[in-house]
Amino acid sequence: MDATLFKYLLIGGYAIVVYWLSWVGMRKTSSAASFAIGNKDMSPVLIGITLAASISSTATFVINPGFVYVHGVSAYVHFGVAGALGIMTALIVLTRGFLRVGESQGSLTIPQWIYQRYQNRGLGFFFAVINLLSITFVVLILVGCSLLVAGLFPVDQKTALVMVVLFVFSYVLMGGTYAHAYTNTLQGIMMLLVAAGLFIHGLHYLGDAPLTRLRAIGSDYVAVFNPSSALYFSFFSVFVSGFVITFALMLQPHILTKVLYLRSPKDVNAFIVTTVLSGSVFMLMLAIGFYARLAGYDIDSQDTVVREYLLREFMGTPFGDLILAFIFVALLAAGMSTLDGILVALSAMVVTDILKPLGLADRHGLAVSRYVLVGVGVVGLVLAWSPPPVVGLFAQKGVYGLAAASLVPILFGVVCKGPVSIWVVAPAAVLGLLTHLVGNLALGVLNPAVSATYGIFVALGWALLAYAFLPQKVRAAAVDNSTSVE
Numbered sequence: 001m002d003a004t005l006f007k008y009l010l011i012g013g014y015a016i017v018v019y020w021l022s023w024v025g026m027r028k029t030s031s032a033a034s035f036a037i038g039n040k041d042m043s044p045v046l047i048g049i050t051l052a053a054s055i056s057s058t059a060t061f062v063i064n065p066g067f068v069y070v071h072g073v074s075a076y077v078h079f080g081v082a083g084a085l086g087i088m089t090a091l092i093v094l095t096r097g098f099l100r101v102g103e104s105q106g107s108l109t110i111p112q113w114i115y116q117r118y119q120n121r122g123l124g125f126f127f128a129v130i131n132l133l134s135i136t137f138v139v140l141i142l143v144g145c146s147l148l149v150a151g152l153f154p155v156d157q158k159t160a161l162v163m164v165v166l167f168v169f170s171y172v173l174m175g176g177t178y179a180h181a182y183t184n185t186l187q188g189i190m191m192l193l194v195a196a197g198l199f200i201h202g203l204h205y206l207g208d209a210p211l212t213r214l215r216a217i218g219s220d221y222v223a224v225f226n227p228s229s230a231l232y233f234s235f236f237s238v239f240v241s242g243f244v245i246t247f248a249l250m251l252q253p254h255i256l257t258k259v260l261y262l263r264s265p266k267d268v269n270a271f272i273v274t275t276v277l278s279g280s281v282f283m284l285m286l287a288i289g290f291y292a293r294l295a296g297y298d299i300d301s302q303d304t305v306v307r308e309y310l311l312r313e314f315m316g317t318p319f320g321d322l323i324l325a326f327i328f329v330a331l332l333a334a335g336m337s338t339l340d341g342i343l344v345a346l347s348a349m350v351v352t353d354i355l356k357p358l359g360l361a362d363r364h365g366l367a368v369s370r371y372v373l374v375g376v377g378v379v380g381l382v383l384a385w386s387p388p389p390v391v392g393l394f395a396q397k398g399v400y401g402l403a404a405a406s407l408v409p410i411l412f413g414v415v416c417k418g419p420v421s422i423w424v425v426a427p428a429a430v431l432g433l434l435t436h437l438v439g440n441l442a443l444g445v446l447n448p449a450v451s452a453t454y455g456i457f458v459a460l461g462w463a464l465l466a467y468a469f470l471p472q473k474v475r476a477a478a479v480d481n482s483t484s485v486e
Contacts, residue, residue, distance in 0.1 A: 007152065007325040014329055015167065017186060018336075044267035046185050048274025051258040053188040053334070054341040055087065055250075055275075056282035059137075061191065061334040062144040063392040066302035067231075068289025072221035073214065074232035078449070080286045082242025087279060089243075090250035091272050097414035099259045099268065109345070110251070110406070111353035117413040120422050121357060123429075128353035130405055130433065134342055135379060136398025141342075142384040143303070143391045145335040151307045152328040161384055168336050169343065169377040187333035192281050194330040199284035201313075202291035210290075217293055231447040241449040244456055248403035251410050255341075303391055306331070347372045396448035397440055404432035404455035408463045416467075424466045432459035 060079075067075040111131060115124025142164060149160035207213055211222060220228040225238055232238050249255070262271060285306075292299060292309040299308045314324035350372045388394040408428035412420050432455040439451035 006322050010325055010329055011152075014333070021186065044262060044271040045274045047258055047261045047267075048271045049185050049188040049278055050261075050341070051255065051271075052275045052278035052282060053191060054255055054258065054338045055279055056191065056285075056334060056338070059140065059144075059338075059392070059395070060282055061195070061285050061331050062148065062306050063140060063303060063395075065286055065289040065292075066305040067392065068286050069292050069299065069305045070289075070302050071226055071229045071232050072217070072223070072293075074224055074226035074229055074238050076286050076289070077224055078232050078238050078242040080283050082239045083246040084280065084283055086243040086246030086248075087250060088276055090247045091275060094250065094410070094414055095259050095268050095272060096265055099262055099265060109349045109352050110410070111349055114409050114413065115353070118409070118420065118422055118425060120426075123409070123422060123426055124353055125357060126426075126429070127406070127409070128349055130402055131346070131349055133398035133402045134346055135376070135383065136395045138339060138342055138376070138380040139383045139387060140391050140395035141335045141339045142380055143387045145332055145339075146384070147304060147307050148328050148331050148335070151311060152325070152332075158385065161381065164332075164335075165377055165381050168339050169374065187330075187336055188278060190330040190333045192278060194327050195281050195284045198327070199287055202287060205291045205294040213294055214290065221293075236453075237447055237450050241447065241453040244453045245400055245403060245449040248407045248452070248456055249399065251403060251406040258341075343376060346376050350376075393448060396452075400448045400452035401433050401436045401455075404436045404452040404459065405429045406432075407456050408432065408459045412463060412467070420467070421470060423470060424463050427466070428459040428463040431462055432456055435459075 064075075064079050067079065109128075111124045111128040114127050115121055118124075142161060145164045146157050146161035149155065149163055150157045153160070155163070205213070214222040218228075220226050225234055226232050259271075262268065288306055288309055292305050295309070295312070297309060297312055299305050310324060310327055314320040314327070355372075406429070409425040412425055432452075435455035435458045436448070436452040439445040439454055440448050443451075445451040445454070
């Protein structure tokens, strides 16, 4: 079959299946609640694949291999080892408690969970506002997907960007969470095949002595702590920040709210195992950074490493062009799998935690959720139209700040028995966010993971001291919350 024809048939077939799954999802979506978290009738395996695909996405499949290409082993350890441990630890520590509290409260979003756990509307509203920082990750995914579409079809990047926005927003508008979960299962399976296949395909570059080959690039490149890297040069910047920030990133709205899809705590084990196994395969994509360097490819833009590697490896032969078409579609699916989750989470959050408290969405909540989704799409398109030089760092500034603010309120809400004073968690949230922003934007901490980790440590320090030493009458002022974890 002609490669061009195959490419168009493949993308057309993918689009048809996605829209069909969205239509199926739309038939099950009858309210703002079902749009946000479904009707709790999905398999834990399906939810696990959905979560793993949401965690990995364009960052793992398209953007992060560029960090490995530039910074070497230190970046690989930061994302692939420390980051993976952070994800697994967060799933084990948080899943059961978050589900138990969320079910007893009927929570639809992270800010609503926080409001109901601490019985403070202002704190919930604060988190609803700062969760809008997730738009920076929307920009990363839109840019990454537009680069792929521009490599797959004869269009410029801006045209590709509009095509991506129209496609993903249209199918999410139809089915909400069901569209997100069902399409993510399809996309996740494609991502598993591509990640494993590309890892195996490039193994010949590593040979029998991979460290020797990598050392030939440079002694700094193969160092776990890279002295010539401005991002990954120490134990703290490689291991500590990688573990801490990835643990905290599991608190993002489009990630942790997946726990609320589960039917009961009995589904937790299958959910965690599926997520960890799928995510481990997805992490193999980071090796593309090594392969591109060992192949001798000179790539100017860090964000285009994966695209350029694939084009140079597979383009030019009929069979290679067929493989390339499938890979590019799967990489697009990786982006869609996270983008649709963020969109559903942001839409549900704006309606539930910002508009409803203001009396602006008391009726027609489902319709308002869809209007908000369109607004998010417009904002994302505007920000992605002229993206920053390294879009990965741009996204990290926003989502890592959100993670730094979220860790203490959610962690204390899950693990602490009984009421927790607002004076413990609210200042911690503000301190976490401000420490990250000041460190990264004003004090020259170039790696957002490092500045966010500083913020998390400052927030935890305040919270532990306040929880231990606040006067008893202040602690007793917290509302007795019967939904605390036993």
